[in-house]
Amino acid sequence: MDVLKKLRDVKLRPTKQRILLANLILDGKNKHFTAETIQKEVSTKGHNISLATIYNCLNKFVNVGLLKQIDQQGEVTIFDTNVSHHHHFLNQNTGELTDIEPNEITFSKFPKIPRGFQNDGVEVLIKIRD
Amino acid sequence: MDVLKKLRDVKLRPTKQRILLANLILDGKNKHFTAETIQKEVSTKGHNISLATIYNCLNKFVNVGLLKQIDQQGEVTIFDTNVSHHHHFLNQNTGELTDIEPNEITFSKFPKIPRGFQNDGVEVLIKIRD
DNA sequence: ATCTAGTTTAGAATAATTCTAACCTGTTGA
DNA sequence: TCAACAGGTTAGAATTATTCTAAACTAGAT
Known part of the structure; x- marks a missing residue:
């Protein structure tokens, strides 16, 4: 299925940046990546997308279910007095x-x-x- | 077991701040907390420890096995194209x-x-x- | 072609954590 | 007991990931 249709299906306006990202990311293969690694990959293809936009897009993709965000229990470090395996x-x-x-x-x-x-x-x- | 002995056992010099923290944290009950919540708890007891010291201490405590740090897969958000449960x-x-x-x-x-x-x-x- | 709501962007803002460098304090050994 | 010093504490700067802001841009509808 092509990327334009995928974006339209989830009611995201298919902008240049979203199309570029979707082409990189949603090729049917399972991948793990971060905002930064994607930005690097974009720039090695000769394009440029600001990090803010990458975050915007990836977050939108997550909201509509095109992507998943790996669980990370919030952004602060949590300590546990129970040091045994549990x-x-x-x-x-x-x-x-x-x-x-x-x-x-x-x-x-x-x-x-x-x-x-x-x-x-x-x-x-x-x-x-x- | 008293806190002084606990600290000596793991070869951490029992300073005022470490004793204070250890008394709060290592009372045998299982707790989860963050650097900030501990600092607040310290200050409600009428004491004051800088955040830098709290982080230093907690990290030392983790290194010697008195505490555990809850897993958080590094500090960057990881995205996953596999949106199904896995x-x-x-x-x-x-x-x-x-x-x-x-x-x-x-x-x-x-x-x-x-x-x-x-x-x-x-x-x-x-x-x-x- | 034009309008408009939604997007993108650079750069500022925020927030968690670590680093730096100066000061302070347990502990050791005389 | 106490001086010396290795290790610990601190304020504030630095770092890093992420979001916000406000201005410029653009896809899509008319």
């Missing part, structure tokens, strides 16, 4: 975290760790809201 | 994320969602390193 509930209404003891969660199916790597900890985040 | 490997060496399809992970035990709340999504992060 999981969390995240109250989406308040941002509050609550501990879940590790024995409260067990897996019946678990992915193979990629060749050459070792498991260095598993964190489960259960988002809740009222 | 999980991630986090390569601790590079910070790189890789998708895990949701059917790769299933649970045999799962905690009860707190009364009055509903499940709003589960994210599993498997940290790996070589």
